Amino acid sequence: MLYYLSAFEEFFGPLRILQYITFRTFSAAGTAFLLSLLFGPGVIRALRRLKVGQQVRREHVEALHETFHGKKQGTPTMGGVLILLAVTLSTLLWAVPTNGYVLMVLATMLFMGGIGFLDDYQKVTRRQSKGLSARGKVVLQSIWIFVVLAALLWWEPSSHHAKQLMVPFFKDPVIRDMGIIAAFLFLYFVMVGASNAVNLTDGLDGLAVGCSGSVALAYLVMAYVAGHVGFATYLQIPYIAASGELTVFCGALLGACLGFLWFNCHPARVFMGDTGSLALGGAIAMVAICIKQELVLIIVGGVFVMEAMSVLLQVGSFKLTGRRIFRCSPIHHHFELLEKERAEREKRDVEVVETMIVTRFWILSIIFALMGVATLKIR
DSSP states (O other): OGGGGGGGTTTSGGGGGGGOHHHHHHHHHHHHHHHHHHHHHHHHHHHHHTTOBOOOOOSSOHHHHHHTGGGGTTOBOOTHHHHHHHHHHHHHHHSOTTOHHHHHHHHHHHHHHHHHHHHHHHHHHHTSSOOSOHHHHHHHHHHHHHHHHHHHHHSHHHHTTTTOBOOTTOSSOSBSOOOHHHHHHHHHHHHHHHHHHHHHHTTSTTHHHHHHHHHHHHHHHHHHHHTOHHHHHHHTOOOOTTGGGHHHHHHHHHHHHHHHHHHHSSSOSOOOHHHHHHHHHHHHHHHHHHTTOTTTHHHHTHHHHHHHHHHHHHHHHHHHHSOOSSSSSSHHHHHHHHHHHHHHHTTOOGGGHHHHHHHHHHHHHHHHHHHHHHTTTOO
16 A cells, blocks of 8 residues: 555655565565564453463373363464454555455455354354364365456466466476366365465464464565566566565565464464464465465475375374374374473473474474575576
8 A cells, every 4th residue: 555655756755665565575574563563462362351262182192281282271262363464454555455466365365264263263162172164164265266266367467377387397387278177176275285284283382373484485585586577587487477566465474473473482372273374374375376386385385294294194094004103193293292202201391392393393494495495496
């Protein structure tokens, strides 16, 4: 919105700076961070008054519940509304609000966050860890993905790229026209896979939001490059006209993640819930779809892929052989159990185990993000 003030630069020269995406990206990140800090305490108090507390599952790993997770029972959840608020306000303030890509990504984030909100609401009202049915989620997500695909095909700047399949390390599309059905299935795989993977990662204080921040930063770089004709031509990646404004959105997303982490770090004062995790995954996936870097998400979101694959392998192995590969899944709980036992053997403080696991996963997430950005140069 502030971008339009640059039209008055002839009356006040410094307003010219609002034309630059880089300035507005840094401003969006700072604004989202400050909004999170400003509204965070109020959101937490409101959630406490509404008695929106986390329902902790204990049936799978009793040892983790007794030592770590049992203490989190009743901690306010649905804190993802804070992320949605900060990102939306900051993006509308600093990005060009009429940009089609910005509108699609914002709408996707809010819609996926809405699905997560319904899921969290049912968990809270029923006082159990199960919320919206899997079938209900599939139907709602499918409807939205159909809307997204229709918008991408209808809007002229994106219609040329919507059905193309880009693969990392290849400068030209591997498939130039997948067809509508294949394109729908591909978008479904990307968006549902990303949102569910972030959801599975959200099991330790600060884990999911910290990893989401590094992924947002990586896609900030990629969105800027994809929307800059000079850089895109030099790096031989698809130039997506008008997609540069997604850099501002990614900046707002990064700032909101850091702001939420302020309250979500161990010991967490609030959890994002499915409201936040589904919204983050959906938003990141939609940015990747818009700039045709969908499969790079497998590299950039390496931690999320590890978490999702650990669950798939665990369930598949148990159903086929009756044996479990990991002590517990998702994989962060496996390492949590191992480090807990090691700390007890070495007579170290068990309370720091969760922070240790989260920090190490953050390190991995940063490495994966750098690797993903590096693929832009390898063609």
